[in-house]
Amino acid sequence: MQLGFLTSVIVVAVSACGGSPSTEPASTGPAASIIAPRASEADLVVAQVDGRPVWGSCVSEQAARGARDRAEALEQCIAFELLAQAAEKRGLAADASVAESARTAMVSELIEAEFEARYQTPQALGATLDAVLNKNAWRMHRPDLRASAYVRAVVPPSSGPEIEARAKQLADAIATELAGESGLFLAHVRAAADRLAKDTGIEIHSEAVPQTQKTGAYELPYLEALFSIPEIGRVSKPARTKRGWDVVLWSDGLPPKESTREELAQEVFPDLRRAQFTVWINQLIKTSGTKIELDQDTVSRLDEVPQ
Numbered sequence: 001m002q003l004g005f006l007t008s009v010i011v012v013a014v015s016a017c018g019g020s021p022s023t024e025p026a027s028t029g030p031a032a033s034i035i036a037p038r039a040s041e042a043d044l045v046v047a048q049v050d051g052r053p054v055w056g057s058c059v060s061e062q063a064a065r066g067a068r069d070r071a072e073a074l075e076q077c078i079a080f081e082l083l084a085q086a087a088e089k090r091g092l093a094a095d096a097s098v099a100e101s102a103r104t105a106m107v108s109e110l111i112e113a114e115f116e117a118r119y120q121t122p123q124a125l126g127a128t129l130d131a132v133l134n135k136n137a138w139r140m141h142r143p144d145l146r147a148s149a150y151v152r153a154v155v156p157p158s159s160g161p162e163i164e165a166r167a168k169q170l171a172d173a174i175a176t177e178l179a180g181e182s183g184l185f186l187a188h189v190r191a192a193a194d195r196l197a198k199d200t201g202i203e204i205h206s207e208a209v210p211q212t213q214k215t216g217a218y219e220l221p222y223l224e225a226l227f228s229i230p231e232i233g234r235v236s237k238p239a240r241t242k243r244g245w246d247v248v249l250w251s252d253g254l255p256p257k258e259s260t261r262e263e264l265a266q267e268v269f270p271d272l273r274r275a276q277f278t279v280w281i282n283q284l285i286k287t288s289g290t291k292i293e294l295d296q297d298t299v300s301r302l303d304e305v306p307q
Helices: 007-013 056-064 070-089 102-116 127-135 161-178 186-197 220-226 261-288 296-300
Strands: 045-049 052-055 145-154 204-212 239-241 244-254 292-294
Touching: 045 056, 045 070, 052 056, 052 070, 056 070, 070 102, 070 261, 070 292, 102 261, 127 261, 145 161, 145 186, 145 220, 161 186, 161 244, 186 204, 186 244, 204 244, 220 239, 220 244
Parallel strands: none
Antiparallel strands: 045 052, 045 292, 145 204, 145 244, 239 244
């Protein structure tokens, strides 16, 4: 079973799973096993990690805390139980400094000692970092990138000069009306186009376009119009493309940027570190031989039973 999640989700968001952390002072004898308690008589076991329960109350709690869906919430609860057991096996449960916050602090200390301490800099990612930097070398010399949208006064193929003229006149009217406006979104441009197109017999088409550079794969008249716009949120003069007359909106983008390889490494490091955390978790599963059992029937009943 592959698990994917963020460190902050494990340490903070799952802190209440299976009941509240113990507030009893640390004992001087050997630490007892720290097993997630049942939240109520209605609580259901939805999975087991090496025979220890993962409770439905944890899944419901994670879903309420912002997990994308119930499957992700279940992953987070299983992962937390896995880490808690790994921490206990390493003797962290006997540490007086973590005894008061029990399972959550055990997991936090395990992550800090075995993951965060190891992956503090981009260089710690070794070959993984090198592969990503080589693949994204273009980002060290980023060109002007612009996302856009357009409204088009459509000129069907084989249209006569009258349709061409009416489409051009409509596009001129749209561009003229919006020429002094800033902070525009596609909805604003489309609303103006629909209003001005009424009773003209000209079809209006609109679409958002992914970001591109000035030498991109789009039609040259379109690119010239887009890169003539002085700021995001404004429109161009009409441009004749293959399918009609386009009024282009500069909607978003990234300015040109020159970076060193070291600067790019720092930029990509947070995302790579989060991905490496998932790898680390799955390595724990493999090396420990942990057995994870899901009860899908019980998972499907969680919405029917109050937790």
